[in-house]
Structures are given as structure tokens and as C-alpha cells.
Amino acid sequence: MSETTIALLAGFIGFLLGISGLIAVRASQRRRHSFADVQEPTLPEGTAEILAALGLAYVVVDGVDGVVKASPAAYAYGLVRGHTVVHDELLELVRSTRRNGIVEEKRLELSRGQLQRGSIVLDVRVVTIADEYILLLADDQTEIVRAQSIRNDFVANVSHELKTPVGAISLLSEAIEDAAADQEAVRHFAASLHRESARLSALVQDIIELSRLQGTDVVAEGTAVDMNRAVHEAVDRSRLAAESKNISIKFGGSVRTPVFGDPDMLVTAVRNLIDNAVRYSPEDTRVGVGLRERGGMVQVTVTDQGPGISEAEQDRIFERFYRVDSARSRQTGGTGLGLSIVKHVMAQHGGEVSVWSQPGRGSTFTLLLPPMDDPEEHQDPVPAGGGRRTERAEEGA
Helix, strand or coil: HHHHHHHHHHHHHHHHHHHHHHHHHEEEEEHHHHHHHHHHHCCCCHHHHHHHHCCCCCEEEECEEEEEEEEEHHHHHCCCCCCCCCCCCHHHHHHHHHCCCCEEEEEEEEEEECCCCCCCEEEEEEEECCCCCCEEEEECCCCHHHHHHHHHHHHHHHHHHHHHHHHHHHHHHCCCCCCCHHHHHHHHHHHHHHHHHHHHHHHHHHHHHHHHCCCHHHHHHHHCCCEEEEEEEHHHHHHHHCCCCCCCCEEEEECCCCCCCHHHHHHHHHHHHHHHHHCCCCCCCCCEEEEEEEEEEEEEEEEEECCCCHHHHHHHCCCCEHHHHCCHHHHCCCCCCCHHHHHHHHCCCCCEEEEEECCCEEEEEEECCCCCCCCCHCCCCCCCCCCCCCCCCCCCC
């Protein structure tokens, strides 16, 4: 066989081998595509649109608990990290549904976020949406549970607080009846009865006020409020209580820009601070009330010469029914609701309340309120002193 024939034969064999290799590669690609289709099936058509319309956080997991799809809320709640379901409690519900084929529903309190700071309460529902997939739906109930807890605590606290004056009134009335022949004892018991009835009246009034505040929609019902007039009115309403202890109320400062809100609520907040200052200040002292614009905010300050508040207590004084000194509060007639009402009013108006205090150096409470964006559309604020004149002092007294 000649060399030419051998070369042609070798070339033909090489061509056949090349064709065979190409066919093998194509066949392998088809097999890989077929395998991929089996291992990574798509969600049923329309599923994504339905999940988006639910308005709930959702997670779709596959047969090995891998996250196929998750809503932004699921990531925000800390339920998912990357392609992994974070919490074992959720995975247990998923596996139970996969194993038993039944819908699982449960309320869970879970740590929130990677740093696990705080918790979130979720109503979780787990269902099967296809042979390969499990759907986990989560509805955030944190605020609802918190509100229920606050309401339950409030009812329990109110019940406890009401028992004391009501019980005292009952006992004092019996004592007066038994001591009818002793005029001195009758006068003593009658004075105590009057004190307890005043305390009960103040407590009921504060509860009614707090309930009214919680039912007021400031955004929908608010109007332009002249803080000069509001603070003047709060000062005037507090003068009688101050005069009974020979305490002078010094008022200074003014603002040109109104705030948006409820005038009665704002007067109540300022008056509560002044009443609180008068209640805990010694006789023959002074309470200072200041009003000014500072840092783009309307600022109201109330300063007293009372016993002061320790730093450890300052974070708690705005809690309902919390008292730094319970015995002193009973003597002064405090209800434990005044500062919580102030805090609630500020929250309703987009403002804040803060306190500076040191034992033995008195306290200064500060209200900060945002001014109206376009005050020209509303009535001009009344100039300082436009109502009844009050004593003036240095601004921020």
C-alpha cells in the first residue's frame, strides 16, 4: 500500500473520530440540560404575582430547605440570610408541612436581624404550593401584641391605683360615722377624706385625659397653634396651686412661628409640667417657664427648685404610674400619669420631651416641637403678652 493511500486512510479515520466526539459533546449537553430542568424547576406561572399581592412577608423553599424566592420584608425581618432560612423554628414548620402535607400555623417570637437585637412577633402559615416547593407566609404582629400588653398593664395599674383612694374614702367615712361625737376627730377625718377624694378625682381626670388623647387624630384634626397663647394659658391655670405654696411662676420668651396640632393637648402638656414642678418644689421657691425658637424648633422649658431626679430614674419617669418616691407622691397628690401624658402629646405632635436633673439641684423639662412649614397660610401668632400679662423673667428661666 502506497504512502499516499495510508495518509488518506488516516485522515478519514481522524474525521470519523472528530464527528463522533462532536456527537458525544452534543449528547452530553442535552443530558446536562435535561438534568438541570429536573433539578431546578420554575415556580408555577403566576405565583410571583400572587405572592406580591398578598402584602405579607413570604419565603419559598425547595426540597432541601434552600430559599428559592423571598420578599424584601422577609430579609428585613431577619427570616432569611442569603439563600438560607435563619430560624430553626421556621425550618421545623417547613419540614412538618413537607412530611405530613398539612398546613402549619403558629405565632412565633423570633430574634430580629443578624445582631439579634430585639424581637419580632409573627403569625406564620406554612403551605405546600407544588411538589417541590413549600411557601412560608409571615404577618408582623409585633405592634399589636405590644399594644395589647400595654393596655393590659394599664388596666391592671388603674385597678390598683383606684383601690387605694376608694378604700381610704370608705374607711374614713366609717371613721367619721363612729366619731360623730368627737368634733376634733371628725375634722381630722374629714380633712383626710377631702384629700383622698381630691386624689381620686385627679386620677380619674388623668385617665379620662389620657383616653381622650389616644383617640385624637392630630394629623386630621389639628390646626395652627400659637404657642405664646398656649403657654400663657398653662401658666394661668397653674397659678392657684402655686400661690397656695407661695411659689412664683416666672415666664419669659416668645416665638413668632406657630406649630401644627391640638391647642388643648399642648396646653395640657405644658400645664402638667408646671403642675409637676409646683407639686415637688418647696414652699417660697420659684418655677421658671421659658419659650423660644432654637435650632429650627419651638422650645418650651420648665425649671423647678425641687429635690431633683437621679440619673438612674430619669429613663422611667415618663412611664405610666411610675413614681420616683411613692410616699411623697401620695402626700403631694400625684397620680403618676402626668409625665406619661406629656410624652404622649409630644409623640402625637412629632415632638419630644427630655429632662435634665441632678439630686439637690432641681429639674428642667424641655419640650421640642416642629414649627409649621408655611405659617403664612394660617393666622399670625399672637404677640407675647397678647393675652393676660404674666410676670417676665430672663428667657429660658
